[in-house]
Amino acid sequence: MGVSPVVILAAVLYFVIVFGIGLCTRKAAISASDYMVGGRRVGAVVNGAALASSYLSPATFLGMPAFVFLLGYPFWWAMCGIIAGMPLASMLTAAPLRKYAPISFTDYYADRYEDQKTMRILVGLPTLFAGLAYVVLALVGTGLFMMAILHIPYFWAVVLATGAVMFYVYLGGMVATTWSNAFQGLMMTVAAVVCAIAILTHYGGFIGLGEAINTNNPNFWLAPHNPEGFSHPLMATWTGMIGFYFVWHFGFAAMPYTVVRFFTSMDVKSARRSVFWAVVFGGIMYWGLMIIGAAARVVIETLHPLMREAGVTDAVSLLAKIKEIYAVGGVAVTDYSMIAAIEALRSPILLGVLVAGGLAIAMSTAAGWVMVLNVLIGRDWMGNVFGSKWAIENPIKSLRLWTIVILVAGALLAFKPLALVLDLSGWAFVTIISTVGAPLILGLWWRRSTKAATYATIITFFPLTLCSWLYAKYHLGSPHWFFLSSEENLIATAHQVYWVPVSFIFFIIVSLLTKPPKDETIKKYCDDLH
Template sequence: MTTTAIITLAAVLVIVLGVSVLTRPRHSSTVDFYLAGQRVGVATNSWAICGDYLSAASFLGVAAAVYVSGLDGAWYAVGFAAGFVPVLLLVAAPLRRYGEFSLADFLGRRLRSEAVRLHSVGVVQLVILCYLIPQSVGGGITWELLVGHGLFGLSPYSTGVLLSTAVIAVVVASGGMRGTTWNQAVQFLLLFGALVWLAATVSADGFRYGEAVETLSQEPLVNPAPDGDQWQLTQEHNAISPGEEAVFGQPGARYGQLGQVALVVTLGLGTAGLPHVMNRYFTAPTGRAARTTTVWVLLLIGMFYALAVMMGTAARDIIPAAAREHAWLAELTVEGVLRVPEHALPVLGRIYGDEAGLGLIAAAALIAAMSTVAGLLLASAATWGHDVYERHINPRATQRQAVWVGRASTLIAASIAAALAILLRPDAFTPAMPSLVATMVTWAFAIAGSALTPVVVLAIWWRRTTAAGAVAGLASGSVTAIAMFLIASFMEPGALRELFAAPTLVAAPLAFLLTIAVSLRTQPPAEVEADWLIMHGTAADRHAERMAALTMRERRRRKEERRAR
């Protein structure tokens, strides 16, 4: 471990912990701990959402997927970025206007059902766990490359998993949403700045994206694969045109036509059901602020993913020549091709910035993992502390008790994720996946998009949605997605396997249909018109409704006073 690496890691930890201490809430109310007092501005919230959303799967995984499979890897960037379009059009403003603590809280109150609330909690926790594990894996991979040494007798990978998860768990438990918000905003700016530096440096050295794609496409695409104790390069085959060789700049290196559509739909629909991202909209002061925030998020993540695709291409173009000049690359490559695709950006950083460049990019990767872990742990705390403990276990809980339960749940969730990440270490998987981290995150998107998104969208936009229908949609979407995942692991490569591996294209329509079918046979909540006005009425409508309610209460008070006389 070099002095530069030590200084870089120490600086990151000091910044993260320092921001948490400075922004620690002065009060112990649940609104402060979970929602930062609902006073987060547009700029800060947009940066924080980006920091929350742009995980290790985005920073390491998208570039890695492009590095391994060329154009097919870029579908991850398309799907991740496109996910905020339905959020902007369908979810952001109505969700904030309704104003709750979490997605489970929103569905439970909107449909007047504790059964819906508890089913939502189960699905939310499953999504959070599926998302937490790859972030911890990303932290372990980065530490292993950057430091290369373990602590307390642990392997470098396990040390990275435990250290990155433990630090951010303490940050979330102490700082709540206010500290997490500022941390994620600062972390996004650091993360984006590191990627911009790398792109500017590579471009200044003569790299041109179009020329690189054309050059790489002149030869068949090959990737390393284990052969016993050795590694050898294997040629990729075109999934769209069987029998033909796959090339970097043409579709088919990883997915067939159906698989590409299924992947983009899974990622696009999944965003609107991600609890750690959607919970951030409850922190905005108004529905309009939530919508404006989403516009800024779309702009920022669009630029980020464009740079990530560009850098994945640059790594594929530059690293083979660099491997002939730098001896340290021999341990990471097979004939100039990286064995671990997630090393693409850190290796580029070291090529162009020596140890300081490696430290910067690796620190950015740790930031990406830690920032998303923070949002996930806070979403977990909201569901356990507010939706379960306050609502069911101890309805008479004080604000202080509820906050402490939320803090304890963050530590428990972090421990489970770290333990599973250590068990599911990267070398347990084959390079059949374009990127381990990006692929594992796809599981979370699939469950969210198959179960939560259909029910949330219908609850916002269809008056007839009922509690029984929502339970049917949540259960069918999540069970179908998980079953398809499991079946895909036993299937031979092909279009059907690609569909089952990204199951939202099947599971989400099923959840929509079952929610509608069951809702049509049951009665919606009596308060649906009042809820509709809150979510969709104009500001004047809502003001008039509040004034009417105040007038009615005043009339009832006067009647009671007259009767008392």
């Protein structure tokens, strides 16, 4: 397969627009407030599109279709669970946090729990780990799309991807990130829908596609507990399907890279409406991704030009071949399944639309997380915790310095990532929600939430989520098996998701046993925000 001029043109057009936004907004980001929260002038539709594009990452665009490809139709429920979880934020966090109007993710914890230093470090630790995992997966995603466009080795694709994200975040901060993310939100939705319609048209509609999938892989349609078998061992029982439904479900209300977007909206009304628009963009895009993921195997196996050339007979072997050709290090082969499916349709225009959408979603997530992490380290830790005079007097320079450091660190890890992009994302979600989720949501809605419970929850669940995930991955072969189950009797619990409800119960119990903050603090940071 050669390099297509149409695909390159689509990518060039995309980069011209994104870099143009970076250049145009560099003057808009002259104050620290503009750089960190976009001057709080962002309207609902733009903020909603930006929310959708930064929340939905390459884990969505590459990982979700790859997981549908691997696990069959039951994974559609996980995708539905992600979109269903998004509206929860409008009531639980968007409106109260916008009313409170902080600058950084850790500000609320520091104020609500009356602790300006230790709390910022504690809340920041899981955020830093999960954020780096996300920057890595976003750079992996951008690199894979660059590889599809230019047919260059994976190493150079990641270098190019890192440079591109660094350019516009460095220049424009949150202003550039918001406007480019809004454009990227629209782009990725269009890309997913156009590709899904192309697939449906190829098979003559839903009837033809359903039959084609069934002929190629009848197990695709098997629900858990079906006596005839299962679509994948992880989906053999209800724990697998329901577990995956909840892995990402609560993320929109509590993940730092979405929560900071509520700070950028104009007012409370705009914050709530942003969530609505994010659901519109996200829901439509997910419909497209469900179709592409379901069709990926049959499309690749029957239409991909490399199938015959490489002498392979199934989609997974073909993806392994592609991994070998482009020297993709460490990344699981199935992440490329969506791109391979569209390549198989042999339409340069379609591939051009897909890569523009893919670059959009990957770069917007990297940018969103870099903005969370540079404020966390450059402002909260250096300035507020360690009292660095340079960081306090030069806030934008400090943030820009950390933008470079974070992206270089992310790129180094992205050359040989530890896991499949959706696995990195799932771990990050479960860790963040289990550690800082309860102190945030219950801090806003429950007067009894305490500082001691926040400390205890973070200190307990950060190592628990990390170690149980790693133990299951390396001892049982997949992070989706319950880490204490035996190899003869494996129980599917996606990403050790049960820690989320356990952490909330733990937080409530410790809060009831410990001393609450002062009444005036509770009034200001709980009662008055409703």
